Amino acid sequence: MNVVLVFLSAAIVNNLVLSYFLGICPFLGVSRRLDTAVNMGLATTFVMTLAAVITWLINNYILIPFDLPFLQNVTFIITIASLVQLVEMFIRKSSPPLYRSLGIYLPLITTNCAILGLTLFEALREYSLIESLFFGLGGGVGFTLALVLMAGMREELEFADVPKALQGAPMTLLIAGMLALAFMGFAGLLSV
Amino acid sequence: MDATFIISVAAMGGLGIIFAFFLVLADKKLRVEEDPVVEKILDVLPMTNCGACGRGGCHVFAEMLVTKQVTVNACVPGGQEVSDKLAELLGVEKVDAQRPIAVVLCRGGNVEAQKSAIYRGEKSCIAADLLGGDKSCVYGCLGYGDCVQACKFDAMAMNDNGLPVVFYDKCVGCAACVEACPRDLIEMHPPEHKLFVYCKSLDKGAVAKKACKVACIACKLCEKDCEVTGGITIEDNLAIVNYELCPQDDVPTKRCPTKCILYGEDEKMTRDSFYSSRLKKAV
DSSP: HHHHHHHIIIIIITTTTTTTOOOHHHHHOOOSSSSHHHHOOHHHHHHHHHHHHHHHHHHHIIIIIOOOOGGGGHHHHHHHHHHHHHHHHHHHHHHHHHHHHHHHHHHHTTTTTHHHHHHHHHHHHTTTTTHHHHHHHHHHHHHHHHHHHHHHHHHHHTSOOOGGGTTHHHHHHHHHHHHHHHHHGGGGOOOO | OOOHHHHHHHHHHHHHHHHHHHHHHHHHHHHOOOHHHHHHHHHHHHOOOOOOSSSSSSHHHHHHHHTTTSOGGTTTTHHHHHHHHHHHHOOOOOOOOOOOOOEEOOOTTTTTOOOOOOOOSSHHHHHHHHTTTTTTOOOOOSSHHHHHHSSSSSEEEEOOTTTEEEOTTTOOOOOHHHHHHOOEEEEOOOOOOOOEEEOOOSHHHHHHHBBBBTTOOOOOHHHHHHHTTTSEEETTEEHHHHHHSSSSSGGGGTTTSOOOOOSSSHHHTTTTTTHHHHHHHHH
């Protein structure tokens, strides 16, 4: 039950993008088209899930026993970076078309603050290994959801009659704000 | 020295070494052997991923070139220059490159064609075509420039008469505009073709003439004037040039009442001057 709560909380109620405002850069940068948004979301979900598990192992078997929690930031960053490298190499070998379509997004994920934020939250809230796994998965699903919703709206926006002063970035930011407001409606659903 | 300091250095160093070890191992295991020739080919190719070669993009084309599944002259936008460079790179014989050029087969601009409606929708030919367009002629150019948008080489522009113009020195023959035109008015032709019927209207003479001053009215004069029988035929109220038979000269064009069949006209064309000068003659 707790696992389901952690998953739902990360995916919807405490959505990393829309309620913690993490990962805004890819959220605005890669949400122009639906298909790229889906690809970016899936790649991020994959890395998030792996990162959540591996950083949990590092945190609980190295950092906490040696009383080094102040090294969390640095350790998590290098973990995520090496993980992305590994994933990139693996995809390049196993599926060149996927590599070519994801090519630009993978290095972007290295510096995605949503992933670092996720791993730090996980350490802060002292989740168990299974909870961490679902927290990572939920965070990724939430990120994908935000990206896909945003991309869908921006594609519709192409045909809308936007006032000249608001065209481009201003309108995008307004929409992002409204989407975040809408997600606040989930706040009463559960509190984890 | 402080114990925490030593432990943290050891922990970070240890983690770094472990990660490095895994990455080195992965690099050895998962290294993708890419043919160095592919990189060199990619330097030569235009890298616009236009798809004129019929492949998924420049990268796929380069890979197929290495395995000899395509020939060096298959890159249409590259033309002779790229073909020769590729032949040199791969050590094969040079071959002649084929470079067809886009021809817009409608001359019914804002001045020549009658309007039948006012269109206020999306400024794109595909959208306008769904509603039938705003001109009386349902075969002619819609004039919203989808072809110009599709051209990645700046080889097309809309002139002040609302018609697209192809710049022949810039056209690389990728046929992106052919795909973009919802009314199939653009065709690819080799440079030897110079005689064109600039109309696609299948309406009967009187209807076509009423809708557009430069429409083909199927009067059959060009069919009779062509020196070779069957060189030009009239099918469905429209003159069609048979390029395998018809000699490329201006004989069939001389008696055309609407001046919709023309010889060597595209070369004379410039963006601004062409239509205004031709209009004076026609009116």
